[in-house]
Amino acid sequence: MIKGVLGSILAWVFLMSSPAIAQPITEAEVEEAQKVWAQGIVAIGAAYLNNGDYKKLAENHVDTLYGYDEGAVLFKPTKASADQFRLTEDEAVSYFVGGIVQEDTGFALQPWMAVRFENADIITDSDSAVAMGNYYFKDVKTQKEVKVEYTFGYIRGEDGKLLINVHHSALPYKPTK
Secondary structure, eight states, X not given: OHHHHHHHXXXXXXXXXXXXXXXXXXXXXXXXXXXXXXXXXXXXXXXXXXXOOHHHHHHHHHHHHBOTTTSOOEEEOTTOSSSOOOOSHHHHHHHHHOOSSTTOOOGGGTXXXXXXXXXXXXXXXXXXXXXXXXXEEEETTTOOEEEEEEEEEEEEOTTSOEEEEEEEEEOXXXXXX
């Protein structure tokens, strides 16, 4: 009898101390995360144009949307050559607004008036997702769109929100004639 009660108590303690089982990531969540990311890039550029605190916006953008606090993030920005990868949160912020990486001039400071995603596909798994396709950045000055190829990987953070853990971005290949 005591063994049975003790076993039940131990099982209950184990279940209560285990992390909650996360819900599988959905395509709708990935699309919403992309929308929020795009809005953040536009907001950073708008703050820059209006003499706002664009650096603080960029820090918040990276801190809330990328998984640097959860573990490794693999970030290969579009316009990076000498220092191709941004493996720390500070390096990611630098890419968007300039800072600690010498070649960074601030991708989000172009500025862009709109960003839209066209997903080639989204693969979802129980605890991760990958999206690949093209995203388009509309320049404030020229009103022209710049097409960029991307792959984003997502994980679910401790708070349940999606976080980027892979971000690869490249300009489309142009063959020589």
